[in-house]
Amino acid sequence: MSLGSVPLKYKISIDRDQCMKCMRCVDNCSYGVYRIEDDRIIIDSRKCTACHRCISMCPRDAIMLKERPVDYRSHPLWTVEAREDVINQARTGKIILAGMGNAVDYPIIFDRLVLDACQVTNPSIDPLREPMELRTYIGKKPSKLEFTKNNGDIELTTKLTPNLKLDTPIMVGHMSYGAISLPAQLSIAKAVAKTGTFMGTGEGGMHEAIYPYQDHSIVQIASGRFGVDIDYLERGAAIEIKVGQGAKPGIGGHLPGEKVCADVSCTRMIPLGSDAISPAPHHDIYSIEDLAQLVRSLKEATDWEKPVFVKIAAVHNVAAIAAGIARSDADAVVIDGFKGGTGAAPKVFRDNVGIPIEAAIAAVDQKLNDQGIRNEVSIIASGGIRNSGDLAKSIALGADAIYIGTAALIALGCRVCGNCYRGLCPWGIATQKPELVERIDPEVGAQNVANLIHGWTLELSELMGAAGLNSIESLRGNRERLRGYMLDQGLLDVLKVESVGA
Amino acid sequence: MAEPLVIDVKGMHYTPLNRMIREAVASGVKEIVLNNVLGQRFIGNGVRGDSKIIINGVPGGDLGMFMSGPECEVFGNAEHAPGNTMDRGSLVIHGNAGDAVAHSMRGGKVFVEGNIGYRGGIHMKEYEDKRPILAVGGTTHAFLGEYMAGGLILVLGIGHEPAVEDRGIGSGIHGGEIVIRGEVSDELLGVGAKKVDFTEDDLKRLTPVIEEFCGRFDIDPTPFLNTNYSRIVPASARPFAGKYTWE
Numbered sequence: 001m002s003l004g005s006v007p008l009k010y011k012i013s014i015d016r017d018q019c020m021k022c023m024r025c026v027d028n029c030s031y032g033v034y035r036i037e038d039d040r041i042i043i044d045s046r047k048c049t050a051c052h053r054c055i056s057m058c059p060r061d062a063i064m065l066k067e068r069p070v071d072y073r074s075h076p077l078w079t080v081e082a083r084e085d086v087i088n089q090a091r092t093g094k095i096i097l098a099g100m101g102n103a104v105d106y107p108i109i110f111d112r113l114v115l116d117a118c119q120v121t122n123p124s125i126d127p128l129r130e131p132m133e134l135r136t137y138i139g140k141k142p143s144k145l146e147f148t149k150n151n152g153d154i155e156l157t158t159k160l161t162p163n164l165k166l167d168t169p170i171m172v173g174h175m176s177y178g179a180i181s182l183p184a185q186l187s188i189a190k191a192v193a194k195t196g197t198f199m200g201t202g203e204g205g206m207h208e209a210i211y212p213y214q215d216h217s218i219v220q221i222a223s224g225r226f227g228v229d230i231d232y233l234e235r236g237a238a239i240e241i242k243v244g245q246g247a248k249p250g251i252g253g254h255l256p257g258e259k260v261c262a263d264v265s266c267t268r269m270i271p272l273g274s275d276a277i278s279p280a281p282h283h284d285i286y287s288i289e290d291l292a293q294l295v296r297s298l299k300e301a302t303d304w305e306k307p308v309f310v311k312i313a314a315v316h317n318v319a320a321i322a323a324g325i326a327r328s329d330a331d332a333v334v335i336d337g338f339k340g341g342t343g344a345a346p347k348v349f350r351d352n353v354g355i356p357i358e359a360a361i362a363a364v365d366q367k368l369n370d371q372g373i374r375n376e377v378s379i380i381a382s383g384g385i386r387n388s389g390d391l392a393k394s395i396a397l398g399a400d401a402i403y404i405g406t407a408a409l410i411a412l413g414c415r416v417c418g419n420c421y422r423g424l425c426p427w428g429i430a431t432q433k434p435e436l437v438e439r440i441d442p443e444v445g446a447q448n449v450a451n452l453i454h455g456w457t458l459e460l461s462e463l464m465g466a467a468g469l470n471s472i473e474s475l476r477g478n479r480e481r482l483r484g485y486m487l488d489q490g491l492l493d494v495l496k497v498e499s500v501g502a
Numbered sequence: 503m504a505e506p507l508v509i510d511v512k513g514m515h516y517t518p519l520n521r522m523i524r525e526a527v528a529s530g531v532k533e534i535v536l537n538n539v540l541g542q543r544f545i546g547n548g549v550r551g552d553s554k555i556i557i558n559g560v561p562g563g564d565l566g567m568f569m570s571g572p573e574c575e576v577f578g579n580a581e582h583a584p585g586n587t588m589d590r591g592s593l594v595i596h597g598n599a600g601d602a603v604a605h606s607m608r609g610g611k612v613f614v615e616g617n618i619g620y621r622g623g624i625h626m627k628e629y630e631d632k633r634p635i636l637a638v639g640g641t642t643h644a645f646l647g648e649y650m651a652g653g654l655i656l657v658l659g660i661g662h663e664p665a666v667e668d669r670g671i672g673s674g675i676h677g678g679e680i681v682i683r684g685e686v687s688d689e690l691l692g693v694g695a696k697k698v699d700f701t702e703d704d705l706k707r708l709t710p711v712i713e714e715f716c717g718r719f720d721i722d723p724t725p726f727l728n729t730n731y732s733r734i735v736p737a738s739a740r741p742f743a744g745k746y747t748w749e
């Protein structure tokens with residue numbers, strides 16, 4: 001017996017009085033919602049993903065999109081989604097693939113943390129007339145500095161390890177060429193160069209177009225080693241080993257062959273149209289000692305001139321794992337929380353595996369402090385950071401800097417429709433189709449992403465000033481500037497934050 | 503020819519050693535001899551050039567990792583992952599080697615006279631004219647050629663009948679080929695791997711590799727040019743294409 005089809009998710013309609021039949025909706029929808037029949041625009045709402053491309057391109061604001069009301073019998077346990085997933089799997093027997101970040105309505109800890117502001121007893125600082133120090137160095141810091149005096153000259157004798165110098169603690173995380181289009185990646189590269197910060201290349205190698213921005217790039221090495229050779233390692237300002245990812249902890253990456261076009265195949269150094277599989281484990285890493293070996297091998301290959309980061313997903317034992325990483329010679333640990341986005345992940349992983357970034361940052365910072373090795377490694381937090389409030393709270397919980405991903409894509413047009421894995425992104429972001437890719441002008445895209453980084457940076461300095469802090473170092477790990485609002489005691493203990501009113 | 507550079511590496515840390523190698527290769531030294539090697543890791547790591555590095559002793563892990571060009575000849579065993587993510591050049595090992603030999607190797611050759619450990623040739627891949635070769639004289643352990651995406655793995659099984667007895671051969675393989683002397687039992691094949699006939703054309707294609715391998719170790723190639731092989735290839739270039747459905 002056939003299970004039939006499930007109801008549509010979205011309903012599109014056109015106000016025919018407004019419409020001037022310019023056909024932009026037809027041209028813009030890569031999912032094929034609109035077609036023309038006898039001079040009339042016909043709508044197939046079933047194909048809609050709510051990407052909003054048509055709405056934003058309609059010159060007459062004639063298009064309306066509604067999320068369809070539930071038309072099953074309502075049920076608190078058997079939600080529409082739960083039922084439709086069962087129907088989908090009963091029909092196919094396959095793993096459900098999903099895009100973007102965790103779509104389950106877990107409480108967001110960031111929204112239950114409030115920042116502090118000065119009042120009468122200590123004055124706030126006005127960033128307009130006082131210098132605010134947002135410069136951040138990512139890498140190992142010495143426990144103490146030693147000097148020698150030479151006829152009145154003072155010389156530093158402590159050997160400093162290479163650090164990345166960031167003008168703002170906001171970086172753009174790893175999104176590979178392949179997962180996103182070249183103009184999208186190029187926009188990001190130009191934006192980070194403009195704002196004095198860094199971007200991750202993802203695990204897909206580095207396309208020639210990014211070479212001019214290589215000093216602002218962190219090159220990634222994942223289990224599949226796509227695009228990795230000695231030139232690639234030398235190009236990066238830093239190197240990141242990807243062990244895990246917040247959207248899919250414990251499983252690897254997989255770029256389907258359809259997205260491996262000629263240019264992607266050349267950047268990744270794999271044959272055209274073949275799947276690019278990076279399984280979960282690095283097959284030369286089975287222990288912290290093996291990880292240390294890979295860290296040292298990357299440093300050795302690049303003459304110990306570049307910081308090496310290790311990225312892990314936030315999982316239950318994250319603090320102990322990070323402590324191991326700190327001892328592996330790594331310069332930074334990147335923790336990706338379970339709200340982190342992705343081009344494609346099994347839905348069951350995206351929505352159920354991992355822990356929130358807020359708890360992970362606090363636990364890692366605390367553990368490294370307790371062990372007296374916090375200076376051995378920087379903490380970079382990512383996964384669901386939506387605004388400068390989340391940024392400031394991440395730093396107060398113990399992060400040195402953050403990676404943004406989805407926020408940068410939204411700055412390029414992304415509407416979080418969650419269909420990236422289909423390779424048809426109407427905004428030209430998560431696609432390699434030439435006609436869609438050309439929708440992004442890298443100059444305009446770069447300005448948008450740079451504006452976002454700039455805006456958050458301004459807000460961060462205002463937030464710091466309000467809290468009476470003039471340097472990012474005074475905010476880092478400063479839990480006194482945070483209070484928990486409606487958080488249970490267990491979580492407050494993990495966050496090492498007091499309750500509001502305390 | 504200029505005199506080789508001879509370095510006694512006894513007790514030396516790998517970093518100064520590698521710096522010496524890099525500088526020597528960059529300044530045009532064509533042959534470097536390392537004596538008393540004992541566990542120094544990363545020898546030849548990321549080195550570019552066409553020099554020859556002779557290693558007397560047992561190098562540590564990741565010999566020739568990211569290497570692009572040189573040839574390392576090891577008179578002794580090698581630790582884990584020689585040839586890891588190697589780009590060009592060759593490793594010739596007169597002994598056995600550990601696990602993950604030729605991990606993600608994308609060009610050049612790794613020749614091991616004896617046996618190798620687990621996950622040999624894992625993630626080996628090829629691109630355009632770069633087609634890596636891992637040739638093993640002895641036998642290999644489980645997960646040979648796992649996730650292989652290109653290149654050639656050749657196992658001669660000298661002194662071993664059958665040549666390979668461990669399971670998981672070619673699990674997740676989606677490119678390249680694994681050629682093993684003699685019969686390979688079906689149960690040993692990993693998911694996504696399949697056996698195909700080894701033809702006369704295949705033998706013709708592989709003859710130069712077999713001859714080069716035997717030449718390197720002074721072995722008579724005749725018995726290996728006059729025998730049967732099992733050829734293992736991907737069942738599909740898209741092993742996971744059918745695993746997922748849309749949200």
Ligand code: SF4
Pocket residue numbers: 014018019020021022023024025026041054057058059060061062063
């Ligand atoms: S884009 Fe707007 S005005 Fe143009 S055809 Fe579509 S609905 Fe009509």
Ligand code: SF4
Pocket residue numbers: 051099100409413414415416417418419420421424425426427428429430
């Ligand atoms: S990148 Fe494109 S496909 Fe992915 S969520 Fe954003 S708009 Fe949708």
